[in-house]
Amino acid sequence: MKILLIIADGLGDRPFESLGWKTPLEAAHKPNLNTLAKEGMIGLIDPIKPGIIPGSDTSHLNYLGYDPFKYYTGRGPFEAMGTGLTLRGGDVAFRANFATVDEKGVVIDRRAGRIREGTPELSKPLNMKIEDVEILFKEGTEHRAALVLRGQGITTNVTDNDPHAENLRPKEIVATSNDGKKTARILNEFYNRSLDILKSQRVNADRKKAGLKEANAILYRGGGVVPALPNFSDRHSMSGGYIAGVALVAGICKLIGLKDFTPKGVTGSTDTNVLGKFSAAVQALEEVDFVLVNVKGTDVAGHDGNGIVKKEFIEKIDKVLGETIMKIRSDILICFTGDHSTPASVKEHTSDPVPILLHYPGCRRDGVGEFDEIKAKDGYLRLRGSDLMNVLLSSANRSEKYGA
Amino acid sequence: MKILLIIADGLGDRPFESLGWKTPLEAAHKPNLNTLAKEGMIGLIDPIKPGIIPGSDTSHLNYLGYDPFKYYTGRGPFEAMGTGLTLRGGDVAFRANFATVDEKGVVIDRRAGRIREGTPELSKPLNMKIEDVEILFKEGTEHRAALVLRGQGITTNVTDNDPHAENLRPKEIVATSNDGKKTARILNEFYNRSLDILKSQRVNADRKKAGLKEANAILYRGGGVVPALPNFSDRHSMSGGYIAGVALVAGICKLIGLKDFTPKGVTGSTDTNVLGKFSAAVQALEEVDFVLVNVKGTDVAGHDGNGIVKKEFIEKIDKVLGETIMKIRSDILICFTGDHSTPASVKEHTSDPVPILLHYPGCRRDGVGEFDEIKAKDGYLRLRGSDLMNVLLSSANRSEKYGA
Structure with a gap:
């Protein structure tokens, strides 16, 4: 099964006053994410481990199966x-x-x-x-x-x-x-x-x-x-590509040999062309086994302290999901999460665990039909970033049994 | 307190169409397991760690307190x-x-x-x-x-x-x-x-x-x-025995010096004599401090892709529990779980976490009165395989304080 990993950068948040003390994700109108939650399972992920504030680099490395404590050599190289x-x-x-x-x-x-x-x-x-x-x-x-x-x-x-x-x-x-x-x-x-x-x-x-x-x-x-990172395809026995507007994420993806499917003109901000990115992802999945899409607007709005813009950007993601990814959801594994929390009330990354959603044909359903930071605690998943690639690979029937 | 660890091999499953999209465990009539759940606590265990597909060998080793990453040398020896x-x-x-x-x-x-x-x-x-x-x-x-x-x-x-x-x-x-x-x-x-x-x-x-x-x-x-595995009794300061119809599990138990209480004529399949196994376990607990019982029928039905047979085998286990183990439940620690998931829809081991049930006199009760993969997320336990023996030993008042 092919794997689509969508990372809404800085997705996690905290209750925000002007959203009636809801989080942006909680307050957002997000029928497609909720459908995926209902048909799949949700939960929380600590991108590094509890209490460690992730950078986008360390978190993406960890998610992609590269232990940052081993491979991360500072932001400069990435x-x-x-x-x-x-x-x-x-x-x-x-x-x-x-x-x-x-x-x-x-x-x-x-x-x-x-x-x-x-x-x-x-x-x-x-x-x-x-x-x-x-x-x-x-x-x-x-x-x-x-x-x-x-x-x-x-x-x-x-x-x-x-x-x-x-x-x-x-x-x-x-x-x-x-x-x-x-x-x-x-x-x-x-x-x-x-x-x-x-x-x-x-x-x-x-x-x-x-x-x-x-x-x-x-x-x-x-x-x-610059570290010598093992090639992604060799490490995980699948071909891979990425779509990312920000240099940091693109840099990591390049370093491990992921193919660039980023359409022209995407940026790492809230006015980015989300439809272009998700359409490119659908295309890329025809060619490669694994696609990472990073959308940065959630993080930018968080850093700007603008919970309302963050909520609206999540709604934009949800709408575009409906026009693209939702149509192929019965054929692929979809994981939707963030690389860290950037609460609008803090304007910086925090160590709050990040909501995660996993959806693939035949998967267990945890019965939680709304996807947000709070409902996530009633969901099935409680992961650390270092587990993610293993979970994606095994759920997509792409890994070997350990033992007999 | 004496410890009974019942492993229903390949217990964990996924929603199965001919069970009305319930899992076999969810669909099964299982009053005794539900009683144990009500009087105790349930939850989920990742036999190795999230995303790693366990073998029966690596999982049993881990459960018994032997790190497979250290001791597992391939299926041949076991x-x-x-x-x-x-x-x-x-x-x-x-x-x-x-x-x-x-x-x-x-x-x-x-x-x-x-x-x-x-x-x-x-x-x-x-x-x-x-x-x-x-x-x-x-x-x-x-x-x-x-x-x-x-x-x-x-x-x-x-x-x-x-x-x-x-x-x-x-x-x-x-x-x-x-x-x-x-x-x-x-x-x-x-x-x-x-x-x-x-x-x-x-x-x-x-x-x-x-x-x-x-x-x-x-x-x-x-x-x-063949690895040199430390003796179970020395390692955990208690005597131990096993009842297992399948070679792989029996092999591990022998290698660590557990005493064989397996009755004649048990097999590793769905027609196995579960009553004989559980009666033997009750007997064995008179002689030793720790007994492992492995019943294989759940795994066999899973590999065969037969969710209905799996459900029926779980019902057979439950019935026999009522005739044997339930009668001594106020005196011992009972742990009921699986060594991995073998969803009937997949016909192979998967990395889905496995439901686990823990019951001992005076234990916390989590208030979840039904034992299945989905309810398990509302239960108390969220373990990795390497935690299990520590949890059993300490819950049974068999371990030392770490510190003062």
Whole structure:
């Protein structure tokens, strides 16, 4: 049986005042999710384990069968993959921002006015060689970018230059151990060269003219070594694909060799084309055995503290489910869950367990016909993230008996 | 307090069409199980962990307090024990079949027409010595048998000769690493000698005359080293016994030193003498502290895809419970569960969690008065197989405090 794993990013929530103290999922009109719940089983999943606040990266890794305590080496490598860079095991990748510094070199905007255009042009000349080290630099969404160092003797044992606040100077990069000295030297040199390069770019001249903040400096943080992740198809004996608008999730999927079925023009926000994503998933399932779809709008609304937008986005998902996935539900295994909770009242990830729904032909039915965080406790499932791929594989008749 | 662990093999199921989309356990008339549920607590157990499809061997090991990830060395050793062979740590045991080959040596029936009679006579002359290696060969149920090699330098690093399909020749045994060369040589020699020996047996002459397929070749597969399992009584500080009709379960019980209380004539099927088994259990509890009873009929019906027979077998168990165990229930701890799910709709083991019932004097009552897969989610227990022996021991006041 083929497997569709839909992850509504940051799905889990808490009661929200303007929803009459219901959660967004509880308050949402969601006839299709409720039908799936009624025909299947629901429950709760702790993406990592109880009390651990998941990142989207650690959670997705765990869900996909890669123990994050073994494979997670920091956000840098995963975001870098998501920008489209093809990385190699051993590369050291940092998360980077385009930022604005004033004439004294003080950071006045860590996000360069959340620059949206021109970052490809700004990024290209930042690819260079310093000593024997290759520098890869690639823009991500808005002000975000990836900075990758490839070469002998490069390590993560250096401090960040990101001051993590405005009205401060970027910090001098220093080695935190002896084997970080070369990396620190290269990064400091890169910072200085990048100031000169960015200053002279046409994009910045245009921004200045338009009264926008110049993207004239690069801040970086969160360096990590790109891990060698075993290939998904080899690990789980099935072919796989993904549909994801956000770099972080796409990066993980690429790293394990999932095929990209993401349609053009999807974004990681609430105005994303959910119909396009779900239609692409239906298509992808014709070609591969496993498809992961990540929709990010739930998380974005959570981070924005907007429970009503989150509820509406869930309703949009439900409506589109009805137009796409519901029509093939008797042929495939469907799992609908989130990678973590992002309660609108908290505006950040929390460790609250996440509702999960499992639906496949002939499955047990737990009799709970509404899908939300609270009803989930009456459901059948109580999983940890590390169980998920095993449950999906065995439920879809894709795994071997352990013993006889 | 003494402990009775009743394992209805393959108990767990899924909704079954001809039972009005109830599970066999749900549909069964089971007043005694419901009484135990009402007076005790129920819940769900993942025999290994969520999403892992248990074998009867790995599951029984785990339940009995032996981590299968540490002790499980393949089905061969466990089945061999179950035939009645007394094995030693280090022996290499294979699962074997009596098979039928044609005059060209091509396998025309991997199970020799599911031969039921004469296998003891056929097996005896297959015990021999080749070089300095002792060969033990013992019939199991029907066409099944165990082949054990005992001697210096014997390993599992060889291929099987079982072609796993008909109209193929048995495969040449080859070493998969250097230390498998001796074993491969012995096994090939054994295969050739066994052809000559079996050909000349009276049993086969009779079968030929009767138009039955001759049991004239031995196929073997799944070699494993017999593990040195710590003794049950030492490990859990209590004496123990077992009642089991199937070789695999009996083999595990023997290997850990449980005493055999199985009455003559019990089988591993739906026509087994359940009353005999449960009466024997009551008797055994007079002598030892812990008794495991395995009834196999539930699993057999599941594998046969017969949900109605499974339901009826559960009703038979329930009735016999009323005549035996119910009468001593105020004096002992009773645990009733399965070792895995074998849904009649799937005809194979699945990873669905298994309902479990725990009943002992003074225990908490969860108020759920019906025992089935669905109600189980409203019960008290949510265990993994590795928890079970700890729960039994501590509930029966048989374990030490961890700390002060």
